[in-house]
Amino acid sequence: MNLLKDLKINTKVDTHVHTNYSPDADEDATFSSYITQAKKMGLTELIFTDHVDFDAAHPLFKTPINYDTYIKEFNSLKNASDFPIKLGVEIGYQSHVKEEIKSFLTNYNFEYVILSIHYLEKKDLYTQEYFTGKTKKESYTRYFKTCLEAVQEISNFDTFGHLDYLVRYSPFGDYEYREYKKLIDQILRELIKKNKALEINTSGLRHNERCYPKKEVINRFIELGGKKITLGSDSHHPSELATAFNRF
Ligand SMILES: [Zn+2]
Ligand SMILES: [Zn+2]
Incomplete structure (x- = not known):
């Protein structure tokens, strides 16, 4: 990706990592197993971003992480480790819980926040429930x-x-950027206006798919003046760390 070269993306930092505190992560996905793997791979930093989804439609995600315990474990590891780690979170947006999200993010002092969408209209993308009855x-x-x-x-x-x-779980397959150009451009412009980053999520490259979002959208973000891009593997196991980062 030539356009990306000018942005100097740091391929030595994985900014999207789930530990076994996330219900969908592997049992072996402990903080320390990730750190061991990151050192082996020559990474220079990890940002742990476990899931928080208020009113999750999926039963597995209904029990929230106890952040008091979580932060305690994180901090004791951070103090004991010579490897730089950051306390992050992946917060799932839904319209009807936006006030809860706002106060959660204010109450905890995360060093890094990924804003994502996993559920819509109280329905799950993953189980395809969201797509039922819609074109x-x-x-x-x-x-x-x-x-x-x-x-x-x-x-x-x-x-x-x-x-x-959503393409990952959609029964309808991929989409053409130009068909949703107006909306996607609004999202990208809003990110730029607010000085936020766009994530390149490489998880799809583990399944021979593509990264999220697709290339045209990443290029459009840069074309519109977006300067901040983050790279995240969305690992749920240490073996998935920094998936395909060497391609950037
Ligand atoms: Zn996610
Ligand atoms: Zn994730």
Whole structure:
């Protein structure tokens, strides 16, 4: 990706990592196993970003992480480790819990916040429930509209996670950027206006898919003047760390 070269993306830092505090992560995905793996791979920093989804539609995610315990474990490890780690979070946006999200982000002093969308209209993308009874156009338009709303409503975040990730679970397959250009451009412009980053999420490259968002959208962000891009593997196991970072 030539356009990316000028932006000097740091491929030695993985900014999107789930530990076993996230219900969908592997049991072996401990803070320390990630640090061991990161050192082996020559990374220089890890940002741990476990899931917080208020009113999650998926039963696994209904029990929230106890952040008092979490932060205690994180801090004792941070103090004992010679490897730089940051306390982050991946917060899932839904319209009806936006006030909860705002106060959560104010109450905890995260060093890094990924704003993402996993559920829409109280329905799960992962189980495809969201897509039931909708056309492709309807489901994709509503998804991008909600992304825009998230970026407009929430200010306390650093990067927007895996924009267009609905494609991964969608029965309708990939989309053409130009069909949703107006909405996507609004999202990108809002990120730029608020001085936020766009995440390149490389998790799709583990499954021979693509990164999220797709190349055209990343290039468009840069074309519109976006300077901040973060690189995240969305690891749920240490073996997934920095997936395909060498391609950037
Ligand atoms: Zn996510
Ligand atoms: Zn994630």
